[in-house]
Amino acid sequence: MRSHAKRLPSRPVILLLQICVLIGFFGLWHVLTVSTNLLSPFFFGTPGAVLERTFKDFASGVIWYHLGITLLETALAFVIGTVAGIAFGFWFARAPLVSVVFDPYIKAVNALPRVVLAPIFALWLGLGIWSKVALGVTLVFFIVFFNVYQGVKEVSPVVLANARMLGANSRHLFRHVYLPSALSWVFSSLHTAVGFAMVGAVVGEYLGSAAGLGYRIHQAEGVFDTVGVFSGMLVLTIFVVAIDAAVTMIEKRLLHWRPQEAQTTQT
Amino acid sequence: MPQAMPDAAMTAPALSLPALSLEGVTCSFPSPDGRGQAYTAVRDASFTVADGEFVSIVGPTGSGKSTLLNVAAGLLRPSAGRALSFGAPVTGINPKAGYMFQAEALMPWKSALENVAAGLEFRGVAKREALDRARPWLARVGLDGFGDRHPHQLSGGMRKRVALAQTLIVDPKIVLMDEPFSALDIQTRQMMENELLDLWASDRKSVVFITHDLEEAIAMSDRVLVLSAGPGARLIGEYRIDLDRPRDVAEIRMTPRFLQLHQEIWGQLRDEVLKGYAQTKLR
Numbered sequence: 001m002r003s004h005a006k007r008l009p010s011r012p013v014i015l016l017l018q019i020c021v022l023i024g025f026f027g028l029w030h031v032l033t034v035s036t037n038l039l040s041p042f043f044f045g046t047p048g049a050v051l052e053r054t055f056k057d058f059a060s061g062v063i064w065y066h067l068g069i070t071l072l073e074t075a076l077a078f079v080i081g082t083v084a085g086i087a088f089g090f091w092f093a094r095a096p097l098v099s100v101v102f103d104p105y106i107k108a109v110n111a112l113p114r115v116v117l118a119p120i121f122a123l124w125l126g127l128g129i130w131s132k133v134a135l136g137v138t139l140v141f142f143i144v145f146f147n148v149y150q151g152v153k154e155v156s157p158v159v160l161a162n163a164r165m166l167g168a169n170s171r172h173l174f175r176h177v178y179l180p181s182a183l184s185w186v187f188s189s190l191h192t193a194v195g196f197a198m199v200g201a202v203v204g205e206y207l208g209s210a211a212g213l214g215y216r217i218h219q220a221e222g223v224f225d226t227v228g229v230f231s232g233m234l235v236l237t238i239f240v241v242a243i244d245a246a247v248t249m250i251e252k253r254l255l256h257w258r259p260q261e262a263q264t265t266q267t
Numbered sequence: 268m269p270q271a272m273p274d275a276a277m278t279a280p281a282l283s284l285p286a287l288s289l290e291g292v293t294c295s296f297p298s299p300d301g302r303g304q305a306y307t308a309v310r311d312a313s314f315t316v317a318d319g320e321f322v323s324i325v326g327p328t329g330s331g332k333s334t335l336l337n338v339a340a341g342l343l344r345p346s347a348g349r350a351l352s353f354g355a356p357v358t359g360i361n362p363k364a365g366y367m368f369q370a371e372a373l374m375p376w377k378s379a380l381e382n383v384a385a386g387l388e389f390r391g392v393a394k395r396e397a398l399d400r401a402r403p404w405l406a407r408v409g410l411d412g413f414g415d416r417h418p419h420q421l422s423g424g425m426r427k428r429v430a431l432a433q434t435l436i437v438d439p440k441i442v443l444m445d446e447p448f449s450a451l452d453i454q455t456r457q458m459m460e461n462e463l464l465d466l467w468a469s470d471r472k473s474v475v476f477i478t479h480d481l482e483e484a485i486a487m488s489d490r491v492l493v494l495s496a497g498p499g500a501r502l503i504g505e506y507r508i509d510l511d512r513p514r515d516v517a518e519i520r521m522t523p524r525f526l527q528l529h530q531e532i533w534g535q536l537r538d539e540v541l542k543g544y545a546q547t548k549l550r
Binding site: 103159161162163165180 | 270285340342360362364365368370372373374375376378385386388389390417418419432434437486
């Protein structure tokens with residue numbers, strides 16, 4: 001498709017340039033805080049200290065426990081939110097009356113900034129992982145719900161008629177037509193859903209908890225430990241990038257039937 | 268407009284129960300804006316298709332050809348009249364019919380082989396066995412070795428072959444085809460037409476073939492029905508095609524009898540096409 005687009009350099013060159021940007025960012029940070037003292041290291045930390053702290057946390061193993069908690073909350077929020085979203089998405093798409101009656105309420109709840117629910121969940125479910133999971137679920141649910149609803153509604157009527165002519169009963173239609181169509185929409189929103197599951201976990205931890213990455217960042221903030229805050233952010237970023245890569249891999253495996261952009265081999 | 272009925276009556280010889288018979292079928296749809304009078308696509312259409320017969324229906328665009336096919340398939344309930352398939356009234360999906368759609372109807376998330384096997388699976392055949400039985404069908408439509416491709420990885424012609432195998436594998440007694448090859452280029456199309464005739468000759472199913480291409484209709488069929496321009500399209504002509512079989516769709520177009528038939532039917536169809544064209548300009 002992009003035959004007339006400008007030729008990009010090869011992958012290793014791009015990777016090299018990307019690494020240069022990273023080094024440039026840390027270099028600038030270093031120059032501003034350490035070499036010239038334009039920015040106070042107390043407020044901005046220094047890249048050396050942040051990397052050192054991060055490395056120490058990983059080496060001593062303190063961080064793994066917190067990482068594990070956040071990962072568990074993210075996973076639970078994602079799974080529960082997705083299953084509920086698929087179930088309700090199907091129900092609403094197949095029952096027009098339900099969908100029409102609940103439509104304004106769904107929209108209202110979705111418009112509500114979910115962060116305000118965090119204290120309530122903490123009140124109901126305590127400071128353990130479940131209040132964070134609940135917050136994550138409220139975020140993931142709506143993304144999956146709307147995608148499944150759309151996926152079921154947008155099944156091609158011709159494909160549907162064809163399956164019926166081939167003898168499909170309603171169970172077959174669900175398994176062979178509606179579900180794959182809806183899942184393709186769910187998978188295409190996988191990145192967003194996983195991202196939101198994690199936002200729920202971290203924000204929940206931040207607002208009140210005894211473990212997790214959000215808790216670590218909050219603790220560091222409480223004692224003006226800027227290096228600790230930045231170190232927490234760095235770990236969080238690495239964590240998100242890793243999860244995102246995993247999601248991309250899963251997506252590629254599950255959506256291999258989808259047309260990709262036309263590609264030709266380049267020599 | 269003279270009521271040309273060159274070939275006796277609109278009934279087929281009643282040796283066995285007709286594969287399909289439409290009796291006074293009228294289809295009206297509510298107008299798009301929800302008020303005003305309903306739009307009648309087809310008015311009072313009656314015809315029969317004998318067991319093993321290849322019948323084409325030609326007509327200008329917008330004459331409700333697909334509507335008639337949907338009634339025969341049981342996908343659409345007519346406003347008046349009824350459809351019978353092998354003597355049984357069509358209520359709900361017609362279990363004796365296979366339907367090849369004009370638009371893309373393959374399941375994009377299934378591979379070519381899985382698509383062909385789908386009909387068997389729906390009929391309770393175990394998945395493994397269904398796939399085993401689908402393989403020779405893929406070979407029959409010339410797609411040996413393409414089984415694990417997904418529809419988007421196949422060309423338009425290949426997708427049509429998959430659709431053909433998918434329709435025929437469940438052994439329908441009557442095959443309904445809605446301009447199945449209209450999206451193909453002329454060479455691929457003639458190849459597919461010959462392949463279809465070969466497949467048809469091997470087990471003589473009844474075929475109702477919808478097309479707007481008169482040459483295609485004559486080259487393939489035993490009988491050609493002409494539909495008038497819509498709205499309220501009616502069947503206005505019936506022609507028996509007495510060309511020898513087996514036929515080659517490309518070569519048969521050169522024979523004098525073909526040209527004679529073409530001239531005869533086109534004489535009637537042209538007026539309708541012009542009317543249909545005027546209609547679309549009005550809209």
